[in-house]
Amino acid sequence: MFKRRKLATKKNYKYQYGKSPLLQKTLKNRTGKLSMQSPKNFHTPKRKSRLNSMSFKIPSKFKALAILLGIISAIGLTIYSLTFSTYFEIKEIQVSTEQQNTQNLSTNIVNELRIYKGKNIFWIDKVEIIEKIQSSYPEIENINVGRDFPSTIEISFTEYPLLANITNVSNESNKKFIINSIGYVVKEDVDDPNLPYIKINTDAPLNTTTALLEKEELTYILEATNYFEEKFGMKIIEIEYKVTPREIHLRTEKYFYIWLDIQKSYEQQLKKLKKALVKLDIYNDSLYYIDLRITGESGEKIIYKRR
Numbered sequence: 001m002f003k004r005r006k007l008a009t010k011k012n013y014k015y016q017y018g019k020s021p022l023l024q025k026t027l028k029n030r031t032g033k034l035s036m037q038s039p040k041n042f043h044t045p046k047r048k049s050r051l052n053s054m055s056f057k058i059p060s061k062f063k064a065l066a067i068l069l070g071i072i073s074a075i076g077l078t079i080y081s082l083t084f085s086t087y088f089e090i091k092e093i094q095v096s097t098e099q100q101n102t103q104n105l106s107t108n109i110v111n112e113l114r115i116y117k118g119k120n121i122f123w124i125d126k127v128e129i130i131e132k133i134q135s136s137y138p139e140i141e142n143i144n145v146g147r148d149f150p151s152t153i154e155i156s157f158t159e160y161p162l163l164a165n166i167t168n169v170s171n172e173s174n175k176k177f178i179i180n181s182i183g184y185v186v187k188e189d190v191d192d193p194n195l196p197y198i199k200i201n202t203d204a205p206l207n208t209t210t211a212l213l214e215k216e217e218l219t220y221i222l223e224a225t226n227y228f229e230e231k232f233g234m235k236i237i238e239i240e241y242k243v244t245p246r247e248i249h250l251r252t253e254k255y256f257y258i259w260l261d262i263q264k265s266y267e268q269q270l271k272k273l274k275k276a277l278v279k280l281d282i283y284n285d286s287l288y289y290i291d292l293r294i295t296g297e298s299g300e301k302i303i304y305k306r307r
Contacts, residue, residue, distance in 0.1 A: 095157070097159075105137065141157075176190065256289055290304040
């Protein structure tokens with residue numbers, strides 16, 4: 001009994017040289033004869049998967065075309081959104097500054113930039129806006145233009161510092177102004193006691209649409225004033241600027257004037273006075289003026305007048 005089973009089991013296997021052993025079944029065909037057949041579906045799953053992968057595989061050129069069309073569509077949508085969509089139209093202009101008393105200036109800037117409302121926020125020219133503001137408001141020193149998406153333009157600025165009081169005495173009027181560090185009028189009909197006073201005598205009133213004093217002139221006047229106060233320990237209470245001869249008269253707290261030529265170094269002119277102190281007592285003598293403009297052969301010539 002045992003041997004028969006063993007023999008029958010061996011008959012169910014067929015060995016082939018060069019291949020792995022395959023289990024084969026003995027089946028009856030329609031004629032009743034025995035036939036050796038591989039087990040059903042032994043290789044079928046692997047073949048099916050290969051067929052499936054071959055039948056549904058998309059050629060690489062079609063994939064590349066699909067990706068390209070997707071990129072083109074995305075770019076087109078972006079361009080449309082940035083160019084034609086009303087979502088990015090400028091609806092508001094905000095102006096801010098850290099300085100005080102600039103509310104009127106901020107309002108004027110907003111009104112000046114209303115022409116940009118309705119334009120696309122991406123296509124505005126920042127440089128153009130800055131130049132437009134500076135040409136209309138020369139008192140502004142620094143301007144920054146920013147975008148607050150989706151529809152707001154932000155403007156921030158700082159003004160040139162206030163530097164001096166100007167009194168313009170002319171045949172027609174007597175006007176007071178406060179000018180900034182580049183000589184432009186910032187305020188009219190007021191003065192600031194914390195700033196130096198400069199008097200300018202002219203035949204006709206000064207043109208307030210331009211700088212009352214050039215920046216170089218203003219710098220010279222104020223530096224010469226500070227230099228005198230520092231070196232001589234005496235306050236200057238008023239400065240008179242002579243436009244035609246281009247000279248300044250510094251009125252001291254002792255009520256005499258120091259005359260300086262604005263076209264020459266104020267240091268060199270005042271050093272002459274320093275050397276003359278051994279003979280000229282400016283602190284106790286009653287003087288009307290001291291003229292330091294004249295240069296003699298020795299370079300030390302001083303002209304003065306007592307009261």
